[in-house]
Amino acid sequence: MTHTTSHGSTDLQLPRSVRVELTVNGQPKQLELDPRVSLLDALREHLHLTGTKKGCDHGQCGACTVLVGGKRLNSCLSLAVMHDGDEVTTIESLGTPDDLHPMQAAFVECDGFQCGYCTPGQIMSALGTLDELERGIPSHVTADLNTVEYSDDEVRERMSGNICRCAAYPNIVRAVRSVHEGGQE
Amino acid sequence: MSKFDSPAGINPLDQEKVLARPHARKEGPLKVTGQATYAYEYSADPDLQGTTYGYLVGAGVARGQVTSVDCSVAEAMPGVLLVLTHENMPAQGASDTPVPQEDDATPQMRSAEVDYYHQAVAFVVAETFEQARAAAGALVIEYDNRTAEGDYVLAEVMEDAEKAGSDEESKDQQVGDFAGAFRRADVQLDVTYTTPYQSHAMLEPHASLAVWDEAGEELTLYTSNQMVHWVHRGISKTLNVPQKNIRIVSRYIGGGFGSKLMFYGDAVLSAVAARTLGRPVKCALTRPQIFNHTSHRPATVQRIRFGADGDGRIHAIGHDSYSGNLPGGSAETASHQTKLLYAGENRLVRQRLSELHLPPGGSMRAPGEAVGMLALECAVDELAEKLEMDPIELRVLNDIGYDPEKGPERPFSSRRLADCLRRGAEEFGWEQRSAQPGERRDGEWLIGLGVASAFRGNLVKPSSATLRLEKGGKITVETQMTDIGTGSYTILGQTAAEMLGLTLDDVEVRLGDSEFPKSSGSGGSWGANSAGTGVYYAAEELRKKIAKAAGYDPKKAVFKDGEVWEDNKCTLLGVVAAKAPEPLEATVNATFGDLNKQYAQASFGAHFCEVGVHRVTGEIRVRRMLSVAAAGRIFNPVTARSQCLGGMTMGVGAALMEELHVDGELGLFINHDMAEYHVPVHADIPDLDVIFLEELDDKSSPLKGKGVGELGICGVGAAVANAIYNASGVRIRDYPLTVDKILAGWASRSGSQGR
Numbered sequence A: 001m002t003h004t005t006s007h008g009s010t011d012l013q014l015p016r017s018v019r020v021e022l023t024v025n026g027q028p029k030q031l032e033l034d035p036r037v038s039l040l041d042a043l044r045e046h047l048h049l050t051g052t053k054k055g056c057d058h059g060q061c062g063a064c065t066v067l068v069g070g071k072r073l074n075s076c077l078s079l080a081v082m083h084d085g086d087e088v089t090t091i092e093s094l095g096t097p098d099d100l101h102p103m104q105a106a107f108v109e110c111d112g113f114q115c116g117y118c119t120p121g122q123i124m125s126a127l128g129t130l131d132e133l134e135r136g137i138p139s140h141v142t143a144d145l146n147t148v149e150y151s152d153d154e155v156r157e158r159m160s161g162n163i164c165r166c167a168a169y170p171n172i173v174r175a176v177r178s179v180h181e182g183g184q185e
Numbered sequence B: 001m002s003k004f005d006s007p008a009g010i011n012p013l014d015q016e017k018v019l020a021r022p023h024a025r026k027e028g029p030l031k032v033t034g035q036a037t038y039a040y041e042y043s044a045d046p047d048l049q050g051t052t053y054g055y056l057v058g059a060g061v062a063r064g065q066v067t068s069v070d071c072s073v074a075e076a077m078p079g080v081l082l083v084l085t086h087e088n089m090p091a092q093g094a095s096d097t098p099v100p101q102e103d104d105a106t107p108q109m110r111s112a113e114v115d116y117y118h119q120a121v122a123f124v125v126a127e128t129f130e131q132a133r134a135a136a137g138a139l140v141i142e143y144d145n146r147t148a149e150g151d152y153v154l155a156e157v158m159e160d161a162e163k164a165g166s167d168e169e170s171k172d173q174q175v176g177d178f179a180g181a182f183r184r185a186d187v188q189l190d191v192t193y194t195t196p197y198q199s200h201a202m203l204e205p206h207a208s209l210a211v212w213d214e215a216g217e218e219l220t221l222y223t224s225n226q227m228v229h230w231v232h233r234g235i236s237k238t239l240n241v242p243q244k245n246i247r248i249v250s251r252y253i254g255g256g257f258g259s260k261l262m263f264y265g266d267a268v269l270s271a272v273a274a275r276t277l278g279r280p281v282k283c284a285l286t287r288p289q290i291f292n293h294t295s296h297r298p299a300t301v302q303r304i305r306f307g308a309d310g311d312g313r314i315h316a317i318g319h320d321s322y323s324g325n326l327p328g329g330s331a332e333t334a335s336h337q338t339k340l341l342y343a344g345e346n347r348l349v350r351q352r353l354s355e356l357h358l359p360p361g362g363s364m365r366a367p368g369e370a371v372g373m374l375a376l377e378c379a380v381d382e383l384a385e386k387l388e389m390d391p392i393e394l395r396v397l398n399d400i401g402y403d404p405e406k407g408p409e410r411p412f413s414s415r416r417l418a419d420c421l422r423r424g425a426e427e428f429g430w431e432q433r434s435a436q437p438g439e440r441r442d443g444e445w446l447i448g449l450g451v452a453s454a455f456r457g458n459l460v461k462p463s464s465a466t467l468r469l470e471k472g473g474k475i476t477v478e479t480q481m482t483d484i485g486t487g488s489y490t491i492l493g494q495t496a497a498e499m500l501g502l503t504l505d506d507v508e509v510r511l512g513d514s515e516f517p518k519s520s521g522s523g524g525s526w527g528a529n530s531a532g533t534g535v536y537y538a539a540e541e542l543r544k545k546i547a548k549a550a551g552y553d554p555k556k557a558v559f560k561d562g563e564v565w566e567d568n569k570c571t572l573l574g575v576v577a578a579k580a581p582e583p584l585e586a587t588v589n590a591t592f593g594d595l596n597k598q599y600a601q602a603s604f605g606a607h608f609c610e611v612g613v614h615r616v617t618g619e620i621r622v623r624r625m626l627s628v629a630a631a632g633r634i635f636n637p638v639t640a641r642s643q644c645l646g647g648m649t650m651g652v653g654a655a656l657m658e659e660l661h662v663d664g665e666l667g668l669f670i671n672h673d674m675a676e677y678h679v680p681v682h683a684d685i686p687d688l689d690v691i692f693l694e695e696l697d698d699k700s701s702p703l704k705g706k707g708v709g710e711l712g713i714c715g716v717g718a719a720v721a722n723a724i725y726n727a728s729g730v731r732i733r734d735y736p737l738t739v740d741k742i743l744a745g746w747a748s749r750s751g752s753q754g755r
């Protein structure tokens, strides 16, 4: 029996490149990109910001989480050309090894990672989560829609799109809680 | 060379000033800032900016032959540089099995034959990722499709299974008269459990970046791999390039769990393409390719038989495990731990292997025990119920201090199973458990408690390291050892610091590079103990050199606070280094004698779990978990605890959700992505507790520790399953324990009593 595989269309009449302007970590960036480039690959392969990770490229793991206009986004699921004019914030904007952002320091302190591959995504997602709670946006586990408050369960629910196969989950929740509590003082 | 062949005496590590204390990970700040560089990311380096992109194309059939590949359209597409198929691949070393074997050749596209679904059949290289991906999709590949001739379902072939092998793990155990003792026993249990195929699902895909020198003679391969010396030799044999011309770099690895013990198409094909093109090539497997192109944990069918007397003493114990693999592949040795875990003078333990034509089966976190304990520890729970005994008491009663086959002549080096069980029972509140299922409630939820023993054999491997005293008085450690999230950077630094009287900050640890001395690598929980022993012996040697250089008697020298002392004289290490005419360094290869033959060696523990099962929907929630572990000296309680959390969580996955589904017609794992292969997420996992019991195992290594990275997964799923039974009254012997099986269990019971 003969079996043939061919997955793609071959006669795509795509423009070879499109001009895209992004503001990445506060800096304006002008890029000429193949329209098929994901926002994730624009960051990793074109701007060489490899802190944002690719775990699945299908919106299934959260490793590529960045903030766009301050909100969490799986950057693999979005084409760069869709973000012309947008502000993108990545892990590289937070702190350096010698001068960590409080969330990064909390992850180190609480051992909120092992292999470290999901970690930039977890950290960006944690910042987005605390911000959503601050802005009163409810989730599936919010009991009273009028009073949205921090709880560990809110963090677990909201961050369930960030898979950690090393399973540092309890430590990640502890890290996020400590930053939340630090911010309350 | 230094050999560990008699029990460790008192040594400088016993000071425990740095070792056995909590330390944050040394490489932590790099990881949380996104600055740790994983294999695919080296092309950001200005020297490598001309790197091209490779895209692997996997076979679209499970068995057969590629009859033609039409590349004409693909080759004409923008940016395409090269299409490799079996027709234009250079000669490669041969392997007699499609299942990758440690450091052996692992050729790709060596012929037109297809042995399994998503085996590589083409590799497209282009200037950009998008171009390579599009061109890969434009290849027209024709097959002589013989998928229908293959076997893909274990249950259909197990009858013809053969002995799994003659190595220690695979060989049969036959002691006394199992059949007779089982027949005569007052209480008998005969149950069969099944466990499904599972995927490592580590977060970083397999990825490689290959760079050749201009002459095309010397290769640098950045690759995400747990075993630098295996991939080093294996790539050499595959490409027919001398090992000395190959450098492997694997500094950060985004999770392994066994998936990166071997190497796959990304590594071999990037290397071949880069040499052909004279340009660097990189390739990451796409997530959907990983599940079939690379390895998985094989499924098992396990029959367990216990014959006990009325008091609960086990007199007959039988465990048969069946699994399958491609020709030349090995078995999932799920009954191995049963040779050692419980007493019983009549024993029959067997592993059987059948030929299957699914993708290659391999090792996943705690191969053997992880799924063996899922079955064994539920069977023990079932036996306890038959005996009307507490399951902890039953385990303690059948605890045994020596190898039950060899007798008291082969004692365990250390074994605190009973202590783990008792301590856990106290801490977890085991007395709250009601022996009768379904008696505890919390609103709509039925609450149950479960327990299981934890057991993981202790392995050690030769490992070497270089320690160097730097000019400023600091120490550099270099070894091929890898850190896959296990904490190697940190604990090897702690070991060196303790030996030389320094702080952890005074030690720089460099790993994952074939330029460094060969090490054990990361696998089978052997890494910390083995690589640590390499560092220990190298440190001993360096201590002698430093003492001599300082003019002290090496036998009397003491290292503390950054100084070397003899009696009341002392010199700063920085001063010794500055004065030494040549750099002071020591490279030692540590090997291990036969202490693991003289003594049975394993890590032990106990897992406790509380679940809620919703009385209407059958939804299962893990509410609390505790693991108590006795694994020798715990080198770093922070990283060791994290390893346990990871194992416990993967065990919850095994109990509740993880399953690769076989499509028996197409011969492949059909749920091949992370949306359909479910692993635990934040919302599945509550806060988890881990307790380490104090223990030093002087027969295991000079560090007196034992493997801990896999102990956490061994048995934990059974504790979850036993808790589910205690809550719901439904005993499910077919993992994973999903809602549909709970509901079916309730439906099949006469009347739906108890909920």
Ligand code: FES
Pocket (backbone or CB within 6 Å): A053, A054, A055, A056, A057, A058, A059, A060, A061, A062, A063, A064, A065, A074, A075, A076, A077
């Ligand atoms: S890489 Fe974007 S969600 Fe996985």
Ligand code: FES
Pocket (backbone or CB within 6 Å): A112, A113, A114, A115, A116, A117, A118, A119, A163, A164, A165, A166, A167, A168, B203, B254, B255, B485
């Ligand atoms: S730290 Fe490894 S996946 Fe989260």
